[in-house]
Amino acid sequence: MIRSSACKGDWLFGFGGKKLGGRLIYIAEVDEVLKGGEYYRNPKYMIRPDCIYQKEGVNYSWKKGSDFHKNGSNIDHDLGKFPERKRAIALLINNFRYFGEENTLNWQEKYDHLKTMLDDLKQGHRVNHSTEVESDLNKLKDAIWRQYPDEKQLGLPTNREKCGKSSTRSSKCNCGS
Numbered sequence: 001m002i003r004s005s006a007c008k009g010d011w012l013f014g015f016g017g018k019k020l021g022g023r024l025i026y027i028a029e030v031d032e033v034l035k036g037g038e039y040y041r042n043p044k045y046m047i048r049p050d051c052i053y054q055k056e057g058v059n060y061s062w063k064k065g066s067d068f069h070k071n072g073s074n075i076d077h078d079l080g081k082f083p084e085r086k087r088a089i090a091l092l093i094n095n096f097r098y099f100g101e102e103n104t105l106n107w108q109e110k111y112d113h114l115k116t117m118l119d120d121l122k123q124g125h126r127v128n129h130s131t132e133v134e135s136d137l138n139k140l141k142d143a144i145w146r147q148y149p150d151e152k153q154l155g156l157p158t159n160r161e162k163c164g165k166s167s168t169r170s171s172k173c174n175c176g177s
Contacts, residue, residue, distance in 0.1 A: 003089040004086075012027070016158065023102075030093060036089075053079065062075060100155035111137075
C-alpha cells in the first residue's frame, strides 16, 4: 500500500507493531517512484541485492541466487497477480535512517501525540495526520538527523533470519536499504 501511494519527497516512518514494542524501525525520504516493474527491468538496478525478480517475456521470475525470498514464492505478494502485476512498484531512497532491531523506544517519552496515535492504530499505513502528530513526526525526524548526521544503517534487520546474511553485529545485513 505504501508503494502505491508514495510520491517523490514523501517521508516514510516505519514503526514496529505491538509485537516489536512499537519501536522506530526507519525514517526514509522517497527520491523516486518506479512503476510498472521498471526496477526489475532497468540494468542499473539489476545488481542490487533487493532486485530479486527479472522480466521474462510477459512475466517476471525470481532471480536464482537472490538473497531474499529464496524460492520466489512471494512474487504474487510482492508484485501482484499476473498478468497485471500492479504491485511492481519500487521506491528509491537514499536519505534514510534504519534502526532495525535496535531499541528506539525513547522517542515514546518525547512525542505524546505520536505515541497516542500509534497506540490506537491497527496494521497498515496512514497518510493524513493531525497537525500535532505531523509536528511530532517532523521533530522526531529532525532529532534523528541531528543525532546521526552521517550514519544511515544503525542496526540489524528485525527479520535478518529471512535475509540470508550473517546475524552478527559486526556484519550488518543490507536488506534492501
